[in-house]
Amino acid sequence: MVGDRDRSMAGDAVGQHGARPLLTLGRVDRVRIQVGYRARPDGPAQQQFLLDLPVPGADNGDRQDPFDESRVLTALEPVLYVGADAPRHYSLHQHRWHTSWGPSPGALDIGLLVTTGSRATALSEAPLVGVLHAFRSLLEAAGRPEPTPTSRDAAILRAQQSAATAYALDPVTMSLSAEEHHPAANSWALGLRTTAGDEYDVVVGLVDGFAGSIRIRHVDRIEVFDAVGSE
Numbered sequence: 001m002v003g004d005r006d007r008s009m010a011g012d013a014v015g016q017h018g019a020r021p022l023l024t025l026g027r028v029d030r031v032r033i034q035v036g037y038r039a040r041p042d043g044p045a046q047q048q049f050l051l052d053l054p055v056p057g058a059d060n061g062d063r064q065d066p067f068d069e070s071r072v073l074t075a076l077e078p079v080l081y082v083g084a085d086a087p088r089h090y091s092l093h094q095h096r097w098h099t100s101w102g103p104s105p106g107a108l109d110i111g112l113l114v115t116t117g118s119r120a121t122a123l124s125e126a127p128l129v130g131v132l133h134a135f136r137s138l139l140e141a142a143g144r145p146e147p148t149p150t151s152r153d154a155a156i157l158r159a160q161q162s163a164a165t166a167y168a169l170d171p172v173t174m175s176l177s178a179e180e181h182h183p184a185a186n187s188w189a190l191g192l193r194t195t196a197g198d199e200y201d202v203v204v205g206l207v208d209g210f211a212g213s214i215r216i217r218h219v220d221r222i223e224v225f226d227a228v229g230s231e
Contacts, residue, residue: 025096025098025106026098026106027067027098027106028055028067028096028106028107028108029055029105029106029107030052030055030105030106030107030108031052031053031055031067031072031107031108031109031110032050032051032052032053032107032108032109032110033050033051033053033072033076033109033110033111033112033135033138034048034049034050034051034109034110034111034112034165034166035048035049035050035076035079035112035113035114035127035131035134036048036049036111036112036113036114036166037082037113037114037116037121037122037123037127038113038114038115038116038122039115039116039117039118039119039121039122040115041089041091041115044167044218045113045122045166045167045218046119046122046123046217046218047122047123047127047215047216047217047218048166048167048215048216049127049131049135049206049213049214049215049216050162050165050166050212050213050214050216051135051138051139051207051212051213051214052212052213053072053138053139053142053212054139054142054143054145054212055067055142067108069094069108069110071141072110072138073092073110075134075137075138075141076110076112076134076138077134078129078130078131078133078134079112079114079127079130079131079134080114080130081130082114082116082121082126082127082130083121083124083126083129088114088115088116088117089114089115090112090113090114090115091112091113091115092110092111092112092113093110093111094108094109094110094111095108095109095111096108096109114127123217123219128215131215132206132207135206135207135213136207136208139207139208139210139213144208144210145210147186147208147209147210148211149183149186150186150187150188150204150205150209150211152179152181152188154211155188155190155204155205155211156176156179156188156190158204158211158214159188159190159192159202159204159214160174160192162202162204162214162216163192163200163202163216166216167200167216167218169194173194173195173196174192174193174194174200175192175193175194176190176191176192177191177192177193177199178190178191179191182205185205185208185209186205186209186211187203187204187205187206187209188203188204188205189201189202189203190202190203190204198218199218199219200216200217200218200219201216201217201219202214202215202216202217203215
């Protein structure tokens with residue numbers, strides 16, 4: 001039987017732990033946003049956009065205010081319209097993690113999948129308008145980084161890593177099939193091909209030459225038949 005003194009000691013211990021939480025969400029040092037467009041709610045994304053959003057103070061360890069995810073979601077609302085007057089249906093997920101040891105950064109991943117109703121719309125230029133508006137707003141709010149030239153090797157690496165992230169691929173299976181450099185825009189248009197025969201068109205530096213903004217289009221043989229209305 002537990003006596004009053006034992007209960008009092010246990011209560012004091014709980015109070016001490018409560019004064020300094022052992023489990024916290026931690027600070028946010030890295031934010032990656034992924035926006036994808038698909039024809040059906042149960043189908044794959046035909047086109048995806050990625051943004052590595054700078055977090056003020058993350059590089060030098062300055063004190064941060066709590067990161068406001070709701071502001072990010074508000075800025076992303078234009079991506080839902082896809083050239084229409086009404087917003088499309090979507091699926092949203094958020095993943096956040098950090099560790100209690102070492103300098104490992106706290107990361108926040110936000111994924112948004114928008115259902116367009118047709119494959120042609122998902123692959124069209126219509127999604128680009130809303131994404132550019134949303135990504136520019138987010139970069140302006142975060143403090144746009146100084147533009148720096150992106151080398152060919154850095155662009156290829158980013159393209160492979162981004163395609164691997166967006167489509168759950170092994171970067172080792174991807175080879176470079178095409179490349180085009182736009183120095184004035186500080187962007188690269190790259191073609192990647194997997195050993196399975198899938199092809200991906202990737203733009204690195206999509207938003208005003210910022211290398212952390214990526215566009216990936218999945219292009220395969222099915223797209224040829226879509227042009228004559230297979231769906």
